[in-house]
Amino acid sequence: MNNLHTITFGKEPPFRHPSIADGKTFRKIVNHLSRQKVEMCWHCQCCGGGCPFSDHMDLLPNQVIRWVQMENSETVLRCKTIWICVGCHTCSDQCPNAIDIAAIMDALRQLAIRSGIAPAENDIYRFHQYIFESIHRHGRLNKLEALAQFKVRTGNLFSDLQAGIRMLLTGKLELLPQHVAKRQEVSRIFDHYHHRRGSFEAYE
Amino acid sequence: MNEKHLAYYPGCTLASTAREIDEALHRVCERLDIRLETLPDWNCCGSSSVHAVRPQLAVSLAGRNLIQAQSMAKDMMVMCAGCLNRLRSAHVRLLEDPVTRRVNATLLGDRLQQEIGIHHLLDILPQRMAEPAYRGVVCKSLEGLRYTAYYGCLLAAPPELKRYPRLHGTIESIMQRLGAIHCCWGYEAKCCGSFLSVARPDIVSPMVTDILQSARQAGAECIVTACAMCQLNLELRSTEKDRLPVFSIVELAAYGMGESDWPTWFRKHLVDPMPLFEKRVLRHRAAHHGP
Numbered sequence: 001m002n003n004l005h006t007i008t009f010g011k012e013p014p015f016r017h018p019s020i021a022d023g024k025t026f027r028k029i030v031n032h033l034s035r036q037k038v039e040m041c042w043h044c045q046c047c048g049g050g051c052p053f054s055d056h057m058d059l060l061p062n063q064v065i066r067w068v069q070m071e072n073s074e075t076v077l078r079c080k081t082i083w084i085c086v087g088c089h090t091c092s093d094q095c096p097n098a099i100d101i102a103a104i105m106d107a108l109r110q111l112a113i114r115s116g117i118a119p120a121e122n123d124i125y126r127f128h129q130y131i132f133e134s135i136h137r138h139g140r141l142n143k144l145e146a147l148a149q150f151k152v153r154t155g156n157l158f159s160d161l162q163a164g165i166r167m168l169l170t171g172k173l174e175l176l177p178q179h180v181a182k183r184q185e186v187s188r189i190f191d192h193y194h195h196r197r198g199s200f201e202a203y204e
Numbered sequence: 205m206n207e208k209h210l211a212y213y214p215g216c217t218l219a220s221t222a223r224e225i226d227e228a229l230h231r232v233c234e235r236l237d238i239r240l241e242t243l244p245d246w247n248c249c250g251s252s253s254v255h256a257v258r259p260q261l262a263v264s265l266a267g268r269n270l271i272q273a274q275s276m277a278k279d280m281m282v283m284c285a286g287c288l289n290r291l292r293s294a295h296v297r298l299l300e301d302p303v304t305r306r307v308n309a310t311l312l313g314d315r316l317q318q319e320i321g322i323h324h325l326l327d328i329l330p331q332r333m334a335e336p337a338y339r340g341v342v343c344k345s346l347e348g349l350r351y352t353a354y355y356g357c358l359l360a361a362p363p364e365l366k367r368y369p370r371l372h373g374t375i376e377s378i379m380q381r382l383g384a385i386h387c388c389w390g391y392e393a394k395c396c397g398s399f400l401s402v403a404r405p406d407i408v409s410p411m412v413t414d415i416l417q418s419a420r421q422a423g424a425e426c427i428v429t430a431c432a433m434c435q436l437n438l439e440l441r442s443t444e445k446d447r448l449p450v451f452s453i454v455e456l457a458a459y460g461m462g463e464s465d466w467p468t469w470f471r472k473h474l475v476d477p478m479p480l481f482e483k484r485v486l487r488h489r490a491a492h493h494g495p
Contacts, residue, residue, distance in 0.1 A: 033259070052395045056407050084407075087256060088357035088395035089289075098363035106259045113257055127403040131253035135265075139247040141216035147402060159405070163440055163474060170472045172221045181245045185268065192311055193261040 026073040033107035040097040041065045047091030047101050057081040058120075061091050061101050064108070077112040081105075083121035126153050136190050139180025144173045208332075210323070211278040212240035213269055215287040216248055222432035224469035228458040229283055229325060235341055235461045236332045240281060243272045250294075251286040252399050264308055266294030271314045279321035281328070283454070285358035285431040288324050292365050295322060324359070325454065326374040326430055333381060342460045345383035348488045349480075351451075352387050352424040353379070354415075356434040357395035375428055375453050382460040389422035391415050396437040405441060412441040416448050425480055428453050439474035449477035 031037055041062060048060035058080045059067070067076045076082070085105040092100040112119060119125035127150050134146040147164075151157050167173045180186050218226040233240050246269050248254070250262025269291065273280045282288045297304045298316045309315045332338060353375035361368060372393070376386050394415060397408030416438065419427050426449045429435050438450045450473070459466045470477050 052397075052411060053400075053407065056404075084400070084404075086395065086398035086400055087252070088398060089360055089362045090357055090393070090395060092362040093360045093393075095363070098366075100362045100364065102362060103259070106256055109257055110259065121404075124400070124403045127399065128253040128257050131399075132257065135248045135250075135254060140219070141248050143216070143220055150402065160440070166474060167221065171223065172472055174220050178219060180247045186247050186265070189261065189264045189268065189311055193258055193264070 026071045027068055029111065030068050030104060030107050033110060034100070034103040036099050036101075036104055038065050038068045038099070038104065040099055041069070042097065044096060046094045046096060050090050050094045052088065052090060053084050053086070057084050061085070061105075065099075065101070065104065068104070068108075073111075073115075076108055077115060077117045078120060080120040082108045082112060083119055083124045123154055126150060134177075136187070138177045139183055139186040140178050142174070142177035144168075144175065145177060206237070208238045208328075209278055210238060210240055210281040211273040211276045212242045213246055213249075213273070213280055213282045213287060213291065214242060215246075215251075215282065215284040217284050217286075217432045221436060222452075224472045225283065225432055225452045225454055227465070228452070228454040228463070228469055231458045231463045231465070232325075232329070232454055232461060235463075236329070236338055238281075238328065238332070241276065241278070243269060243276070245272065249284075249287040249290040251284075251290050255290060260304075260307075262290060263294045263297050263304060264311055266290045267298050267308050267312050267316070270295055270298065270316055270320060271312050273320055274314070274316060279323060281323050281325065283325050283432075285324070285356060286433065288322065289358050289361065289365065292322050292368060293362070295320065296364055324371060324430075326359075326371045326378075327369070329457065330374050330377045333378065342381050343462045344460050344489070346379070346456060346460065346485055347383040347492075349384040349484045350387055350423055350425045351379060351384050351428045352389045352419045352422055353392060354419075354427045354429040354434060354438075354450075355392050356429060356431040357393055357398075358431060360393045371430070375430060378453060378457055379428060382456060384428075384456075387419075387422040387424040389418055389424070391418050396431075396434040397441065398433065398437070401437045401441055408437065409441045409443050412438055413443050416442055416444060419448060424448070425484065426451055426477065428456060436474070442475070447475045449473065449475050449480050451477060 027038060043062050043066065045062050048054050048062050051061055054060055064076055064081050082105050087102040089102050092102050095101060130146040130149045131141060134142050214226055230240060248265055249269065250265035254265060255262030282291060298308060299319065305315060333341060355372055359371050379386060397411050401408045427438060428451050430453050435450045435452055455466060455469050
């Protein structure tokens with residue numbers, strides 16, 4: 001299945017990777033996946049102060065880091081913040097200790113999906129999924145396809161209809177997807193990471 | 205005149221929703237003797253969604269493009285700020301991290317042997333326009349147009365990419381050659397909302413309105429941006445009645461260099477820039493230089 005994950009949210013008890021459930025190594029896993037050192041954070045809150053989305057987050061970026069430092073995977077993987085973050089790097093740019101906070105958010109998102117925890121922001125999760133699948137299929141992103149899927153899924157068919165029609169008429173959105181010529185090369189890359197979804201240790 | 209040969213990576217946005225920027229970019233490069241050769245079989249760089257949920261996969265996807273550029277033995281040019289970030293960070297990882305190197309060598313069938321220069325257009329354009337051979341390349345002016353430069357967040361790099369020069373100030377230097385008037389403001393590098401514009405428009409609309417209002421307060425009549433996604437978000441999510449037009453820097457540079465296709469590019473904008481362009485640029489030109 002070309003899915004981000006194969007577990008249906010909410011129906012089965014969340015699968016826990018042993019190294020997450022254990023709790024003690026959570027900090028190290030996050031450090032490893034993001035290539036950062038969360039211990040470096042001294043909570044000056046520059047990241048939270050500068051974040052353009054902080055109004056809509058339930059935890060400020062530095063609070064997320066604090067919970068990671070305290071090995072509390074449950075709070076962190078269930079929070080909205082990791083999904084609201086778009087990776088604009090404003091926080092990473094401002095951090096006096098040069099922690100790439102956006103990379104930590106990437107790692108946490110990956111861990112949340114992998115441990116089957118229902119995302120706190122379902123629409124954003126679905127959006128990622130459709131974009132991801134479109135790239136998997138074509139090697140390049142077909143915006144029309146991904147956006148249509150997203151609109152159908154969220155039942156929000158008529159928002160942006162006017163702009164969408166204008167974009168279609170001016171040739172900004174294309175009806176037919178562009179393909180990579182050697183699609184098997186792209187599939188091979190996707191498959192490689194798909195099969196290794198469950199194991200951190202073998203990751204790299 | 206020294207020709208410059210570069211491998212060009214368009215990216216998904218410039219190949220679809222921002223086709224006009226792609227076209228203008230090719231025209232500008234032609235005028236400056238920069239020969240662009242598109243990568244033979246480029247794929248998505250792994251931007252936004254892929255790297256948001258599978259960072260390592262994004263590195264490999266970007267790596268496939270880098271390997272192609274390597275086999276062309278040319279430096280790369282990228283116009284999309286998102287692609288630039290992804291390609292550069294994959295480049296750093298593929299050269300410096302032994303494990304990523306090993307995993308991707310088998311996955312991509314080749315290793316990255318040496319550093320490849322990955323340039324943004326704004327890396328190249330200002331210096332190129334300053335060379336004596338290209339002094340006369342700007343033949344039409346935008347005199348009287350009041351603008352603010354908007355770089356967006358992605359050109360502000362994460363810590364691992366601090367080794368690359370900052371691009372801030374380059375839009376201003378190009379616009380200065382075109383004769384436009386710069387209005388200072390504090391939102392140059394503010395995030396436009398990125399993909400949340402689709403997933404959560406309720407968050408992005410107030411942000412975009414805030415950006416546009418502050419541009420107005422600074423006295424600008426339009427915003428000039430370097431990022432196609434910023435342009436789209438600023439146009440799409442504005443809730444104001446009288447929306448500020450947003451231009452891409454390459455469109456205006458192409459206009460200044462005497463390209464005549466600009467009306468077809470402007471027609472693709474979601475906010476029609478023609479009334480402003482007519483009022484400030486064309487009328488001004490007619491008054492001073494004749495019809």
